[in-house]
Amino acid sequence: MIRTKIISVGDEILIGQIVNTNAAFLGQRFFAAGMPVERTVVISDSESAMLSEFADSVNEFDITVITGGLGPTHDDITKPALVKFFGDELVTDQKVLSHVKRFFAERKIVMPEVNEGQALVPANSEVIWNNNGTAPGIWIESAGRVFVALPGVPYEMKPMIDEQVIPKLKEKFSSKTGKTFLQKTILTTGIGESSLFEKFGNIDELLGGCRMAFLPSATGVRLRINAEAENEQEASDMIESVKQKINLYAGEYVFGEEEETLELVVGLLLRERKATLSLAESCTGGEISSKIVSVAGSSDYYLGGVCTYSNEAKVNIIGVQDSTLEKHGAVSIQTAVEMASGARRLFGSDYALSTTGIAGPAGATASKPVGLVCIGFSSAEKEYALEFSFGNRRDINIDRASQRALEILRRELLKIRIIF
Amino acid sequence: MIRTKIISVGDEILIGQIVNTNAAFLGQRFFAAGMPVERTVVISDSESAMLSEFADSVNEFDITVITGGLGPTHDDITKPALVKFFGDELVTDQKVLSHVKRFFAERKIVMPEVNEGQALVPANSEVIWNNNGTAPGIWIESAGRVFVALPGVPYEMKPMIDEQVIPKLKEKFSSKTGKTFLQKTILTTGIGESSLFEKFGNIDELLGGCRMAFLPSATGVRLRINAEAENEQEASDMIESVKQKINLYAGEYVFGEEEETLELVVGLLLRERKATLSLAESCTGGEISSKIVSVAGSSDYYLGGVCTYSNEAKVNIIGVQDSTLEKHGAVSIQTAVEMASGARRLFGSDYALSTTGIAGPAGATASKPVGLVCIGFSSAEKEYALEFSFGNRRDINIDRASQRALEILRRELLKIRIIF
Numbered sequence: 131m132i133r134t135k136i137i138s139v140g141d142e143i144l145i146g147q148i149v150n151t152n153a154a155f156l157g158q159r160f161f162a163a164g165m166p167v168e169r170t171v172v173i174s175d176s177e178s179a180m181l182s183e184f185a186d187s188v189n190e191f192d193i194t195v196i197t198g199g200l201g202p203t204h205d206d207i208t209k210p211a212l213v214k215f216f217g218d219e220l221v222t223d224q225k226v227l228s229h230v231k232r233f234f235a236e237r238k239i240v241m242p243e244v245n246e247g248q249a250l251v252p253a254n255s256e257v258i259w260n261n262n263g264t265a266p267g268i269w270i271e272s273a274g275r276v277f278v279a280l281p282g283v284p285y286e287m288k289p290m291i292d293e294q295v296i297p298k299l300k301e302k303f304s305s306k307t308g309k310t311f312l313q314k315t316i317l318t319t320g321i322g323e324s325s326l327f328e329k330f331g332n333i334d335e336l337l338g339g340c341r342m343a344f345l346p347s348a349t350g351v352r353l354r355i356n357a358e359a360e361n362e363q364e365a366s367d368m369i370e371s372v373k374q375k376i377n378l379y380a381g382e383y384v385f386g387e388e389e390e391t392l393e394l395v396v397g398l399l400l401r402e403r404k405a406t407l408s409l410a411e412s413c414t415g416g417e418i419s420s421k422i423v424s425v426a427g428s429s430d431y432y433l434g435g436v437c438t439y440s441n442e443a444k445v446n447i448i449g450v451q452d453s454t455l456e457k458h459g460a461v462s463i464q465t466a467v468e469m470a471s472g473a474r475r476l477f478g479s480d481y482a483l484s485t486t487g488i489a490g491p492a493g494a495t496a497s498k499p500v501g502l503v504c505i506g507f508s509s510a511e512k513e514y515a516l517e518f519s520f521g522n523r524r525d526i527n528i529d530r531a532s533q534r535a536l537e538i539l540r541r542e543l544l545k546i547r548i549i550f
Numbered sequence: 551m552i553r554t555k556i557i558s559v560g561d562e563i564l565i566g567q568i569v570n571t572n573a574a575f576l577g578q579r580f581f582a583a584g585m586p587v588e589r590t591v592v593i594s595d596s597e598s599a600m601l602s603e604f605a606d607s608v609n610e611f612d613i614t615v616i617t618g619g620l621g622p623t624h625d626d627i628t629k630p631a632l633v634k635f636f637g638d639e640l641v642t643d644q645k646v647l648s649h650v651k652r653f654f655a656e657r658k659i660v661m662p663e664v665n666e667g668q669a670l671v672p673a674n675s676e677v678i679w680n681n682n683g684t685a686p687g688i689w690i691e692s693a694g695r696v697f698v699a700l701p702g703v704p705y706e707m708k709p710m711i712d713e714q715v716i717p718k719l720k721e722k723f724s725s726k727t728g729k730t731f732l733q734k735t736i737l738t739t740g741i742g743e744s745s746l747f748e749k750f751g752n753i754d755e756l757l758g759g760c761r762m763a764f765l766p767s768a769t770g771v772r773l774r775i776n777a778e779a780e781n782e783q784e785a786s787d788m789i790e791s792v793k794q795k796i797n798l799y800a801g802e803y804v805f806g807e808e809e810e811t812l813e814l815v816v817g818l819l820l821r822e823r824k825a826t827l828s829l830a831e832s833c834t835g836g837e838i839s840s841k842i843v844s845v846a847g848s849s850d851y852y853l854g855g856v857c858t859y860s861n862e863a864k865v866n867i868i869g870v871q872d873s874t875l876e877k878h879g880a881v882s883i884q885t886a887v888e889m890a891s892g893a894r895r896l897f898g899s900d901y902a903l904s905t906t907g908i909a910g911p912a913g914a915t916a917s918k919p920v921g922l923v924c925i926g927f928s929s930a931e932k933e934y935a936l937e938f939s940f941g942n943r944r945d946i947n948i949d950r951a952s953q954r955a956l957e958i959l960r961r962e963l964l965k966i967r968i969i970f
Binding site: 142145146147148149150151153156157158159161166167168169170171172173174179313322323324327328342343344345346347354356409411414417418419420422423424426427428429433434435436437438439440442443447476477478489490493501519520521522523524525526528 | 562567576853
C-alpha cells in the first residue's frame with residue numbers, strides 16, 4: 131500500500147480564515163488513484179514545523195504533497211525549508227525564469243523584482259509546470275520517497291495535480307499499487323444511525339470484506355462503502371453485494387447515491403410521471419420551495435408555493451377554515467390537511483405538501499411543545515397529515531420538517547408504506 | 551503562549567468526501583480567544599494513528615481538541631483510544647445515560663441498545679454536555695495538558711465549544727495568556743472587495759496597529775479586525791477606532807457585525823417600525839422567505855409569501871396582468887413591479903419585495919441572459935424594480951438575488967440612497 135500524506139501550509143487555514151478545500155480536492159484525487167491520503171497536517175509558515183513534518187514524512191510516507199508557501203514574498207518558506215532539509219541549494223532555472231517573465235509581459239504588467247525569486251528551484255529537483263501562475267511546482271525524490279511542493283492557489287494547483295503529478299506518481303509506483311479501490315455512498319433518510327445499524331444485523335457478514343462508515347446528519351445517514359480488491363470487477367462486485375444487502379434490510383429508507391439530494395430524486399420521480407407539485411408552508415417558511423427550486427429545470431414540475439406565515443394568510447389565501455383554526459389550532463393535523471388541500475386547488479397541481487409547526491424557540495404551549503410539526507399531503511386519491519416531534523433547535527426543526535415532507539412525497543410516488 | 555492543536559478524525563475528511571469546516575470553525579474560535587491553533591491533523595479512524603497523535607500532544611501542546619469518532623457504532627474509536635492512552639477505563643455515567651434515554655423518549659423513538667454505549671465515559675474525565683445530540687463530549691486533564699473530545703457533527707460540536715469548552719479553557723489558562731486579543735467582524739454587502747479597499751484609502755492609517763482581513767463571498771465582504779494589546783480597554787479602543795473609520799468611508803454598505811445576517815437586521819428594523827412584509831418570489835423560489843423565517847420571532851413582521859414559479863401562478867394568485875407578461879415577459883421590470891404590488895395587496899402588508907429572473911442554466915434568450923434578475927419593491931409611498939446582472943451559477947444567482955432584495959429593503963427602511 132502506498133502511503134500518502136498532505137502538508138497544507140498557511141496561517142489563514144489554521145485560524146479558519148479559509149477552509150481547507152485543497153486538502154479535500156487532494157483527498158479525492160489520491161483516493162481515486164489508489165493512493166489514499168492517510169494523514170493531513172496543517173502547519174503555519176514556520177521553518178521548524180516544516181522540518182519536523184519532513185522528517186516524519188521520510189520515516190513513514192511514500193508520497194508527501196505540500197501546498198502553499200511557494201509565493202514570492204518573505205513569508206513563503208517552503209523552498210528554503212526543502213533545501214535545508216535535503217542539504218541542497220537553490221539555483222535559477224532559466225526556463226522557469228522565461229516563463230515568469232512571459233507571464234507578466236502577456237498581462238502587460240511590469241514584473242516586480244521579487245518575482246525573479248520564483249525561478250529559484252532546488253538543484254536536485256524537477257519542475258512541475260504551472261500554466262496558470264508564476265510559482266513553479268517542485269518534485270524531489272530521495273531514497274524512494276517523493277516530495278511534491280505546489281502553490282496553494284486552487285486554480286493553479288488543481289491542474290498541476292491532474293495533468294502532471296498523479297500520472298507521474300502512478301508511473302513511479304505502478305508496481306506497488308496493485309490493488310483497485312472503489313467507493314460508493316448510499317443515502318438514507320427517515321431513520322437514525324443506530325436503528326439502521328440494528329437493522330443490518332451482523333455487520334461483518336453484511337460487509338463481506340468491504341468497509342463502511344455511517345455519516346449521520348440532522349436529515350439522514352449516509353453510508354460510505356469502500357472496497358479494496360485485486361481488480362475493478364472484483365471491487366465492483368463486493369460493493370454491489372453490500373448494496374443489495376442494504377436494500378434488503380433497509381431499502382425503503384434509501385433514496386439515492388453519491389451527491390444526489392432528496393429534492394433532486396423527488397423531482398426526477400415527478401418528471402417521470404409528468405406530475406406537478408405545489409406547497410403550502412408555514413413553519414418551514416419557504417425552505418422546501420427553495421430546495422425544490424435549487425434543482426435546475428424544476429419549473430417542469432413545480433408550479434409554486436405559498437408561505438402562509440400568518441393565520442389570515444392561511445384563511446384568505448389557502449382556504450383553511452376559520453373554524454378549523456379555532457377548534458384545532460394552526461398547528462394541527464386538521465390545519466395541515468386543509469393547507470395541502472388548499473394549495474393543490476390554488477395551483478391546480480397533482481400533488482401538494484404542507485407544513486405547520488412550532489419551530490421554536492417561542493410559540494410552545496403545554497400541549498404543543500417546540501419541535502411539534504404536522505406535515506400534510508394531498509393528491510386526487512388521498513389527503514392526510516402526520517405529526518412529528520423534532521427537537522429544540524429552530525434551524526434543525528426546519529431542516530428536518532423539510533426533509534420529512536419530501537420523503538413523504540417520495541414514498542407516495544413510489545407507493546412505499548408511510549411509516550417513520 | 552498557549553499551544554493548541556486540533557485532531558480531526560474521519561476517513562471522510564481524508565478522502566475529500568467532506569471539507570474540514572469543523573477545523574475552520576475551531577481555528578476562528580481559538581484565535582479569537584487568544585489561543586491560536588498551531589497545528590491541525592486529520593487522521594483516519596485508526597487506533598495507532600490516534601495514539602501516536604496523543605503522544606505528540608502530551609509532549610508539545612497545552613490543549614488538544616479532538617472532533618469525530620464519538621458515535622455509537624463500531625467505527626467510533628476515540629473513547630477507547632483515549633482510555634488506552636491514559637491507562638483509564640470506561641464507566642457508565644448515569645446522568646449521561648438519562649440524557650440519552652430522554653433524547654430518544656422526547657422524539658418518541660425506542661432507543662436502540664447500541665446507544666447505551668454513549669453513556670460510557672473515561673473514569674477520570676468530565677462530561678461536556680451535548681444539548682443537540684446523544685454523544686457526550688469528554689474533558690480530560692493530565693499533567694497540565696487538556697484533551698477535549700467532541701462529536702464531529704457540526705451543530706452538536708459548535709455550541710459545546712462556545713458555551714462550555716472555550717470558557718472553561720480561558721479560566722484554566724488565564725494566567726498564561728498575558729496579552730488581550732480582541733476580534734470584531736464588520737459585515738458589508740452590495741460592494742466588491744476591491745472597491746471597498748479603494749474607499750478606505752491609506753489602509754495602515756485606517757488600521758492604526760490592528761490587522762484586518764477582507765473575507766469576500768458571493769453575497770458580501772466581511773471585514774475581520776484583530777487587535778492585540780496589553781489590556782481589554784486598549785484593544786477595544788483600537789477596534790472602535792477602526793470601526794468608526796470604516797463607517798466614515800463606507801458606512802452605507804455596513805449592515806451588521808459578527809454573526810448577524812441581513813435577514814436578522816431587516817427583521818429588527820421592521821419590528822422597530824411595527825411594519826409588516828410579504829414576498830412574491832419567482833427565481834429565488836422561496837429562498838428569501840426561508841431566510842426571513844430562519845429568524846426566531848419573524849411571525850411578528852412577516853405575513854407570508856408566494857412562490858409564483860409558473861406564469862399561471864403569477865397571473866392567478868398574485869395578479870400580474872396577462873398583457874404585462876405578453877408585452878414584457880416574465881423576467882422584466884414591469885412584471886417585478888406587479889408582483890411586489892400584488893403581494894402587498896394579497897397579504898395586506900406595509901412592504902413587499904419580489905424577484906423574477908433567469909437563474910440558469912436554461913431559460914436564457916438573446917436579450918435575457920442567465921443571471922438577469924429583476925427585483926421589485928412596493929410600499930404605500932412607492933413602487934419600482936431594479937435590474938441586475940449576476941453570474942452563470944444557479945445557486946449563486948439565487949443567493950445574490952435574495953441578498954440584494956433584502957438590502958433594498960434595508961436601505962428603504964433606513965432611507966439610504968438606493969444605488970449599487
